[in-house]
Amino acid sequence: MKRLKIAVVGTGGRAGAHLSTIPKLEPIYQLVGVCDIDKDRATETAQRMSVSGYTDIETLIEVESPDVILITVGPDGHHVITEIAAAHGVHIITETPISTTLPCADRMINAAAQHSVKLEVAENVxxxxxxxxxxxxxxxxxxxxxxxxxxxxxxxxxxxxxxxxxxxxxxxxxxxxxxxxxxxxxxxxxxxxxxxxxxxxxxxxxxxxxxxxxxxxxxxxxxxxxxxxxxxxxxxxxxxxxxxxxxxxxxxxxxxxxxxxxxxxxxxxxxxxxxxxxDDVARGTELHSIYRAIVEDVEPEYGAVNGRTDQEILIAIRESARNGGKPIDLPLTETTGYEENLHREYRTKYGVDPFDPIEKLKDILFPQRGVVWAAR
Structure with a gap:
């Protein structure tokens, strides 16, 4: 049985849950490193898991050569980490939601396709x-x-x-x-x-x-x-x-x-x-999904398109609410005003545009909640 090397980017609460499951899949995965912009958190988690800790994802990839990156940072950073990993030929499994907005999700899907890597969404329910x-x-x-x-x-x-x-x-x-x-x-x-x-x-x-x-x-x-x-x-x-x-x-x-x-x-x-x-079963099957996709060269069990669709329905509901209950047809054919508001809040919160070059985005600490929605 082939064993893949996996690294976790983000060491917050969701990472802790996944890090409790990964060792159980030891026959198919070897945890090789963790990464967090917060050096203290990266060091503490690395010591606890007996692996190396990093504050820069590209350094982690260069040193450890992981087959898979598991993204557990907040959703505002999912497209950033995905593009970096994909550009280095590393497969990706990302926490939910796939991303904050559909244009950001599409950047992830396009990056995975461009670099011929697999992209799975860790939807557990x-x-x-x-x-x-x-x-x-x-x-x-x-x-x-x-x-x-x-x-x-x-x-x-x-x-x-x-x-x-x-x-x-x-x-x-x-x-x-x-x-x-x-x-x-x-x-x-x-x-x-x-x-x-x-x-x-x-x-x-x-x-x-x-x-x-x-x-x-x-x-x-x-x-x-x-x-x-x-x-x-x-x-x-x-x-x-x-x-x-x-x-x-x-x-x-x-x-x-x-x-x-x-x-x-x-x-x-x-x-x-x-x-x-x-939850342990869900995490295990998520990890097994991306493993099988890589080893057998098949599509992940759930995949980015399904993750995008889950988010699209919710975005459409909120866009309808913004417009006084106007019915919204699916699939969406253009960026919604609701998403534009989120992009604007992103620029305010982080001082950069979500579509800026990755070099301007990669050193941001993305919190778990990030850009949150409020009715308006």
């Missing part, structure tokens, strides 16, 4: 065991034809859009959005129409309900982590369960299941790597 099982439930026809969906998400709503798209299995064609500021928070609602006739009602609430979605069909529904089947005698409810087994004294995700007759089961194909919970 659809990779959770229970979400994999939900897709099997839908594919098995248990809830009949999907008619509509509801989504509540408190932050990073592209994750929720990803979950819905995975289950609806159709492309969005039109959105309507509404938003307003409530105190220090922004509240938004969107209606998304899909090509197959399914409609989604989405809300980002100001009070924490939790991230939650429902899929309604003609013969049943998936409500959170429960399957509801409509029978002549009433509604039958089945819990969607993730089952772990003990390996070497630790929990490992074995499968997800719903005990209908017959049961529907999703088996964890990576259980040999000792992945302990839903």
């Amino acid at each position: 659809w990779r959770w065991p229970h979400e994999r099982l939900k897709r099997k439930i839908v594919d098995a026809g248990l809830i009949g034809e999907i008619t509509h969906a509801h989504l509540w998400y408190t932050s990073g709503s592209y994750h929720g859009i990803n979950a819905i798209r995975t289950l609806v299995q159709s492309e969005a064609v039109r959105v309507v959005g509404h938003a307003k500021e409530i105190g220090d928070s922004s509240w938004e609602v969107g209606v998304v129409e899909f090509e197959n006739g399914v409609s989604l009602i989405y809300e980002m609430p100001t009070r924490r309900r939790g991230n939650y979605w429902e899929i309604d069909g003609t013969t049943g529904s998936i409500v959170g982590n429960e399957l509801l089947l409509y029978r002549d005698t009433g509604t039958e409810t089945y819990p969607i369960e993730t089952v772990t087994t003990e390996v070497d004294g630790g929990a490992v995700v074995d499968h997800a299941r719903v005990d209908t007759d017959p049961p529907v089961i999703w088996e964890n194909p990576l259980k040999a790597f000792g992945l302990a919970d839903a």
Whole structure:
């Protein structure tokens, strides 16, 4: 089995999660370095992981020759790191969202294509065991034809859009959005129409309900982590369960299941790597996706285009809200006013344009939140 060298750029919270999973994939990955503009953080993380730490990505690439760069800096910097890595022939897996705006995402996609490297997006939601099982439930026809969906998400709503798209299995064609500021928070609602006739009602609430979605069909529904089947005698409810087994004294995700007759089961194909919970499984499968793409020269399992589409729907909802609820057709054909506002905030925050030459951008410390949206 070929072993690839991987380096992590960014050493904040998301990096910590990935750095807990990478050692479990030791048969296919060797961690060779970490990089952060903050020297103290780079040094501390490098010492903890027993690798070398760097403050300059090009130096890291020159010294360590990684096959893959995992980007965990804030999304404002994703296109910057991607262009540098791609220009050096290094494959990329980037944290979510793919980028702040679609023009920035397109720079990433174009750079990967130009330099013939693979680009994967570390979208975790659809990779959770229970979400994999939900897709099997839908594919098995248990809830009949999907008619509509509801989504509540408190932050990073592209994750929720990803979950819905995975289950609806159709492309969005039109959105309507509404938003307003409530105190220090922004509240938004969107209606998304899909090509197959399914409609989604989405809300980002100001009070924490939790991230939650429902899929309604003609013969049943998936409500959170429960399957509801409509029978002549009433509604039958089945819990969607993730089952772990003990390996070497630790929990490992074995499968997800719903005990209908017959049961529907999703088996964890990576259980040999000792992945302990839903997020661990998601991170492991993200890393395995880019590994397989490189070694077998195939497309990543999710890929940049899907990551871009998740973000495009959310951008369109916010553009509609900016324009008083005007319907927005998809796909978008030009840069939206909402994105122009983000580009303007980018220039204000960092003192450079997001489309300046990479040399002007590569030494910026990109925080996790970066340029954030507020209803206006």
